[in-house]
Amino acid sequence: MPGTRNDGRGCPEPGGGSDQGRTPAPGRSRGEDYTMKYMIMMFGGIGAATRNRSPEWVAGMQELLMKLDTELKESGECVDSDALVDPSQAKTVRFADGAPVPTDGPFAEVKESLAGYWILEVDEDRALQVASQVVGYTEYPMEVRRIMDHSPQQ
Amino acid sequence: MTVEPPVEDLLRELAPQVLSTLVRRHGQFDACEDALQEALLAAALQWPAEGVPDRPRSWLLTVAGRALVDGWRADSARRRREVVAALDPAEPAPAIDNPADAEAAYQHDTLALLFLCCHPTLPPPSQLALTLRAVGGLTTAQIAAAFLVPEATIAKRISRAKQRIRDAGARFQLPIGPERDERLLVVTQVLYLIFNEGYTASSGPALQRPDLTAEAVRLTRTLHRLLPGEGEVAGLLALMLLTHARRAARADADERIVPLAEQRRDRWDAAMIAEGQAILARTLGTGPIGPYQLQAAIAALHDESPTAEQTDWPQILALYDILTTVAPGPVVTLSRAVALAMVHGPRAGLALLATLDTGGRMAHSHRLEAVRAHLLEQAGEIAAARKSYLLAARMTASLPEQRYLTLRAARLDRHSDVWDQ
Numbered sequence: 001m002p003g004t005r006n007d008g009r010g011c012p013e014p015g016g017g018s019d020q021g022r023t024p025a026p027g028r029s030r031g032e033d034y035t036m037k038y039m040i041m042m043f044g045g046i047g048a049a050t051r052n053r054s055p056e057w058v059a060g061m062q063e064l065l066m067k068l069d070t071e072l073k074e075s076g077e078c079v080d081s082d083a084l085v086d087p088s089q090a091k092t093v094r095f096a097d098g099a100p101v102p103t104d105g106p107f108a109e110v111k112e113s114l115a116g117y118w119i120l121e122v123d124e125d126r127a128l129q130v131a132s133q134v135v136g137y138t139e140y141p142m143e144v145r146r147i148m149d150h151s152p153q154q
Numbered sequence: 155m156t157v158e159p160p161v162e163d164l165l166r167e168l169a170p171q172v173l174s175t176l177v178r179r180h181g182q183f184d185a186c187e188d189a190l191q192e193a194l195l196a197a198a199l200q201w202p203a204e205g206v207p208d209r210p211r212s213w214l215l216t217v218a219g220r221a222l223v224d225g226w227r228a229d230s231a232r233r234r235r236e237v238v239a240a241l242d243p244a245e246p247a248p249a250i251d252n253p254a255d256a257e258a259a260y261q262h263d264t265l266a267l268l269f270l271c272c273h274p275t276l277p278p279p280s281q282l283a284l285t286l287r288a289v290g291g292l293t294t295a296q297i298a299a300a301f302l303v304p305e306a307t308i309a310k311r312i313s314r315a316k317q318r319i320r321d322a323g324a325r326f327q328l329p330i331g332p333e334r335d336e337r338l339l340v341v342t343q344v345l346y347l348i349f350n351e352g353y354t355a356s357s358g359p360a361l362q363r364p365d366l367t368a369e370a371v372r373l374t375r376t377l378h379r380l381l382p383g384e385g386e387v388a389g390l391l392a393l394m395l396l397t398h399a400r401r402a403a404r405a406d407a408d409e410r411i412v413p414l415a416e417q418r419r420d421r422w423d424a425a426m427i428a429e430g431q432a433i434l435a436r437t438l439g440t441g442p443i444g445p446y447q448l449q450a451a452i453a454a455l456h457d458e459s460p461t462a463e464q465t466d467w468p469q470i471l472a473l474y475d476i477l478t479t480v481a482p483g484p485v486v487t488l489s490r491a492v493a494l495a496m497v498h499g500p501r502a503g504l505a506l507l508a509t510l511d512t513g514g515r516m517a518h519s520h521r522l523e524a525v526r527a528h529l530l531e532q533a534g535e536i537a538a539a540r541k542s543y544l545l546a547a548r549m550t551a552s553l554p555e556q557r558y559l560t561l562r563a564a565r566l567d568r569h570s571d572v573w574d575q
Contacts, residue, residue: 046547046556050564058564062557063408086548086556 037147038127045110087113166291174263184316193218280315388437389447395430396453399423411558445481467496500533520549
């Protein structure tokens, strides 16, 4: 069942708000109306995901990402999204010999470096569903992590 | 609230004229610019409902003048007396009897304004933003959208630019003599940058930003009208038209890049090509040939060829040979390498590219790798071509370009019988 958005109406029973019987997130059981944001992260550099893939597959991947981005923006779920230049173009400022030193290259290995992100205003189920849509095609992991609230929780 | 297109167009045309009149009278470019914005806002609100006034320029001058006075009133009583004496809001702007004289005065002022906005003390992003705002009449929001930066960033950039002009003591008058030629060069560079930014967006998801290119063309047309004798201004306008004419064919239905050799030429704007060719024909030979005229001539050779196969590459190569002596640089070398390859084969082009490898960061761009990849592919070096396409894809900050290069690399895989790393 697709994830439902918290529309703030009524107080879901603990364990009854979702079909999988999990305990709702803190604050939710009191019916507080707040919005959750999740970042969905894509990793890797150019060439890795497309290695040994046909041009049709590569074109299909590009179209999937573009189409999904458009859909998420049109549905209003997408707050922000962007692509980063290839990790090989990054610089990392490290601390060495008592001073900050810029060095060429990304912080993590190229294959684990951030390539792009979506920030979606959805619940976790929906965020995972979106990520699954991409991973189903690319067969490469994507991370889903909640973005912190900046207001205090009671 | 949306402004009807005719009103908006009229306001954009009048804005630089009104601004330059205000600045000529009062100096204080920044205060005048703020006052103009208020007047433009008032016009945008009132004219669609009440109709455009008989003398719209005077209307704007009057309202902007009042806004200036109100602003200075807040400063000091002494200044107020001075200003009110100089500018009575009840008095309409003096009408110049001869419309031709009035027009000439406004044209002169617009030119001075353009030079002011391209003042050498300003860094290029500020020159661009200020030109688009003061001469182009774009709103801060429109400029921000064009450059994909927040509106507040552009607002700060513009106010800092106005401050710098004030601090530099820049005069609102046309430079003369050798200074004028130098300053004109800066103006054309600013216009070219605006055009280029719209034509091949250097970053971000969109391949082209048509508003910027259209604006660059419009401003350059104005400059050409004001300085008809300047060959390089004509050359720049011709170059823009001959390039802009291809816009409909540069991307396919899915916003994918289509390289020049594969473009559908029936989608090129024939009227714009004809106009560019006419301007070029009029200007060539009237003085020493400059880089914009040369680039326009090259663009014209592409545009006049009915198919990619019929392109006069030897002639294009000859023009690049001249351009290399007139305005050398890595970008020119790169383009010349393409032409060289078309005339003397891909290996000749690749040899020329190799000379750029020692040129440092400026020379080793993603464009260099992309051209190298293309030539390697033509030379049958499939594994090396694939490597270069992927390297170019890694280096570019343009998403459409990255997609294109990645796809080209993938297409090579199919034909590769070498299992490379």
